[in-house]
Amino acid sequence: MPVEQINKQSVLLEELNYIVSEGQNPDTLDIDLLDSMEILKKLNDEDHKVPDAVRQILPEVANAVDLIVKAFAKGGRLIYIGAGTSGRLGVLDAVECPPTFSVTDQQVVGILAGGQSAMFKAVEGAEDDPELAIRDLQQVNLSADDVLVGIAASGRTPYVISALLYARQIGTKSVGVTCNPDSAVVNEADIGLCAVVGPEALTGSTRLKSGTAQKLILNMLTTASMIRSGKSYRNLMVDVNASNEKLQARAVRIVMQATECDYQTAKDALERSGERAKLAILMVLTGLPAEQGESLLTDCGGFLRKAVQQVVSV
Template sequence: MAESLTRRREMRDMLSTLSTEQVSETWPDIDLLGVDELVNAMNTDSATVAAAIEACAPAITQAIEGVVERMRRGGRLLYVGAGTAGRMGILDASEIPPTFGTAPSLVVGIIAGGPRAIQAALENAEDDAFAGAASLAELGITPGDAVVGISASGRTPFVLGALDAAKHAGAFTIGFACNANSAIGQVADVAIETVVGPEIVTGSTRLKAGTAQKLVLNMISTIAMVKLGKVHGNLMVDMKATNEKLRARSERTVMLATGADAETAARALAEAGGWVKAAILMVLTELDAPRARDALDRHDGVLRDTLRDVLAGVHDHARD
């Protein structure tokens, strides 16, 4: 009993040092506000998140460059977190395959407590550092991988255990916290610390901290995909058309990229097996589907590089 009381006192003392756990002086009595006032208050409070992220732009840039370097060599991007932070990682990872046409194993979200914790609160799971390390061992962590440890407080044992295991494996590590001088930032290769300050509901880090996590993870994964050639101009050219909306979007993307009409775009997509990149290349160069696929494979799937070389070859042949 005495030991438990001591641990709780130590935890209270630790929480009192975190900016995300402070009581907001700006919004002291929100329970007295009307709904319209609360809407305005939450919107005003959340508007400060962008500035906190902007202050971390150099660290975010360094992190993304490290992620891209590993992924170009065949490595993975792994997110590790507990509670809201873990769910944010899983959310971002789950959106990558349909958006950018990747294998589900390329970007993976890991949450303390496993799949059950996605929908149900298993908050005790975050205290198990050994489980964090084991979660990476199960995935066969390698030096070629990049691991992002996400924790609003910056001290979650599960995340610390995972980052420690990643470091020992030689992986590239990022500690993403919402407090300065975080424990996870100190053990990682790169520290991203978006200091969002007190929450409008004291300690509820699903609010501003969660918003910062969503925005930064969007940056990491999306910019990595852009640099890997999954975007042409600002068009998603590797998405998987798994429903009617996405099939229509695929046709529209081909039309936007080439100026072709709907019938031409639909025909090219059908011949390309739904691969938007190949369909665009076919329309712009008059290559058939097998040759378009082969050309893209030779250029690591980067459409701009493929178009440049294919069209240059056409022009050289015309001069001959």
């Protein structure tokens, strides 16, 4: 092995000594001696620590949501970037947004080191390539109107750190999601979201607690931002994109739940609204025709409750 490579590996080994998620968990040292049920209990015990760790950083998560809401309001995007498990979680959250909230696939974007093929098979060296991150962000035209969320359990992934540095260079607000405190991903981002879940049950396997924590945080970022952007009425997904039979049935049910109308009324309103649950609800609650209801929703920034209240208060 070349001396340069040996030196680089030595530095990495030293770094790993200080990464919380890479530590050896004292509560699972005997996990290889246990039967299936006992292993599962150990895993479950560790999983119970995750929600509390996320709760500790809710104020910072709220700040990140506020950034994203502001970006959406001016036509900006939420862009996730990461490698390995962390990057895949970003892609997963991004692809769920169009059917759930009827946004385009450009409003929430997931970038994974190594590209689409890395979703299914690891691409060697992608996470260690700083230049690749810059090229990937340039390819999606990252701008100062967007919010970039870099995701890395260890907090030291070169690909993600490079992305955050590039965001700062061009004036893009950034959020770092990690499970390792005082790491580069926290320090280089405008807002650091660090859920300290402790060492994994299986040493270094950050797809476990760290992955769960990251998934919870990403769920919060998109869900709260979409709610703040008018994508719900009460707790109903009124902007659901009814693109298959299950979602079409859900849209009917949402209209019925929001208005307490019967099935046929909901179905008729959906047909007259072009299968848009939000507009159908407004029509049922106010008696407005589709065109007038659509105009009112536009005037109210897409907020259904505000539109209903404007008609009711007249």
